[in-house]
Amino acid sequence: MSSVADAITKTIPISQFNRGLAGKILSDVKKEGAKVVMKNNTAEAVLLSPDEYIEMMDDLNDYYLLTLALERMTAFNPDELISLEELEKEMHITPEELDKTGEVEFE
Numbered sequence: 001m002s003s004v005a006d007a008i009t010k011t012i013p014i015s016q017f018n019r020g021l022a023g024k025i026l027s028d029v030k031k032e033g034a035k036v037v038m039k040n041n042t043a044e045a046v047l048l049s050p051d052e053y054i055e056m057m058d059d060l061n062d063y064y065l066l067t068l069a070l071e072r073m074t075a076f077n078p079d080e081l082i083s084l085e086e087l088e089k090e091m092h093i094t095p096e097e098l099d100k101t102g103e104v105e106f107e
Contacts, residue, residue, distance in 0.1 A: 012047075014039040
């Protein structure tokens with residue numbers, strides 16, 4: 001029963017925007033979370049706070065990167081690994097040149 005109650009409290013008729021309630025609706029979104037805007041009994045839009053949107057996009061990006069990593073790991077062959085020395089030789093890079101580049105930050 002709570003899912004029905006949640007659905008009702010999280011939907012907003014688009015007519016409320018026309019009645020000048022946009023400020024209140026946006027305030028509610030910040031306090032209570034996402035709302036679904038309904039028009040003619042059909043979902044028209046979803047309102048999210050910027051923080052919710054950023055969190056959702058971060059989660060989506062993390063999922064994409066995890067999927068990509070798992071895909072790559074299926075093709076991983078330890079026999080194809082090369083040492084740092086081999087890489088430096090192949091790329092014509094000296095250890096001294098690498099030392100000059102400084103620290104690299106990965107996220």
